[in-house]
Every structure is written in C-alpha cells, then in structure tokens.
Amino acid sequence: MVTLPVTIVCANCEHEHRIPERPLDRDRGGTVCPACGERGYAVRHAGLQWHP
Secondary structure, eight states, X not given: OOOOOEEEEETTXXXXXXXXXXXXXXXTSSBOOTTTOOOOEEEEETTOOOOO
C-alpha cells in the first residue's frame, strides 16, 4: 500500500495543517480549523499528479 502525505487547508482562512492538529468541536461535532475555528476544508495530497 502506498500512502500520500495529506494536508488539510481551511476553506475560510487557507491555514494549512494536518488532521491531528484540528481540535474537536464538542458542541456541534466534527473538527475545526485551529487558526480561525471554521469547519470547512479541502484536502491536498502531496505528490499526486493527474495524467491523461
């Protein structure tokens, strides 16, 4: 199995971090951005290349 490094990027403030760095939102469930507290994010995989 090959694993790729994954970076989480906040959709609100674009702070880059990893999943273990995201604190839990105990009131609403899930995790939040450690920088701004928002919930939305994008996942970026290092080394992933698209090809035809």
